[in-house]
Amino acid sequence: MRSGNLVISFPDLQQLQFLPEIEKKSQLRFQETVHSECAFGETLSADHFLARYRENSLIISQISQKSEISIAGFLVFKKIPDNTETTLFIEEMSVLPEYAGNRIGEKMIQYMVSIRPEIKSIWLTTFENIPWNAPYYERLGFLQIPFQDCIPEIQKIHQVESSKGLKNRIAMVKYIR
Secondary structure, eight states: OOTTEEEEOOOGGGGGGGGGHHHHHHHHGGGGGGGOOOOOOOOOOOOHHHHHTTTTTTEEEEEEETTTTEEEEEEEEEOOOOOOSSSEEEEEEOOOOOOOOSSSSHHHHHHHHHTTTOOOEEEEEETTTTTHHHHHHTTOOOOOOGGSSSOOOHHHHHHHHHHHTOSEEEEEEEEOO
């Protein structure tokens, strides 16, 4: 997908090495929030990125400026079991702070939908009270769902997040078709 000087695509194997640093820089935005502990939290492992790369469940956004191309962000997702529909879960979406506000996250989600035409819904868990989390996804058409009303796989994800001490998390879903 091309949009001006933005290109969204699957990464090359060599590009995976840059993704943890993008995630770390993106996390730094949390320093001045009630979730400052997330500013220096764990990132996805190299093995996790590699596994999603092999499953075609990892996309990147690249910005071309002058003669350079930089990775501006990434989106990691997985298919989750649901008896009634084909469902994806966004595990992580990170955009470098210097590119925030350019609708890169929205474009990566649109690209994800375009390469997975069979999907009927996209789920995620996020912080309720951080502007670039729940309010952002609401603007993209995601709806908040109480955890007790979520599909079982989302309830399991929430339990894992809670066990890691993450608070003020909510589940959100966007129905596609």
